[in-house]
Amino acid sequence: MKTICAWCEKEGKEAFIGAKEPLADESETHGICGEHRRELEARVIELRKAAQRQREEAERQRREAENLQEVAQRQREAAERQEREAERQQQETEALREKVDP
Numbered sequence: 052m053k054t055i056c057a058w059c060e061k062e063g064k065e066a067f068i069g070a071k072e073p074l075a076d077e078s079e080t081h082g083i084c085g086e087h088r089r090e091l092e093a094r095v096i097e098l099r100k101a102a103q104r105q106r107e108e109a110e111r112q113r114r115e116a117e118n119l120q121e122v123a124q125r126q127r128e129a130a131e132r133q134e135r136e137a138e139r140q141q142q143e144t145e146a147l148r149e150k151v152d153p
């Protein structure tokens with residue numbers, strides 16, 4: 052049997068890799084040549100790196116969102132304190148007014 056590289060065949064290159072038993076059988080079986088195996092492995096490594104970068108970016112965005120939520124929470128708390136302070140001052144003002152003009 053003749054083993055031919057499916058990738059080489061697709062690219063129209065010389066695709067024969069080797070022969071295997073039974074040698075009398077001329078039919079073809081598909082495999083992958085060394086060059087295309089290395090190409091595939093390099094692509095897998097690149098895809099893994101890209102996936103890792105995306106995970107890191109997602110993690111960075113998650114932390115950023117968390118920080119923004121914390122900032123928003125602090126701003127809400129500050130707004131509530133100011134609201135309470137405004138109420139307190141209003142009550143104080145009303146109390147003074149009642150003293151001056153009962």
Ligand SMILES: [Zn+2]
Nearest residue numbers: 056059084087
């Ligand atoms: Zn090949």
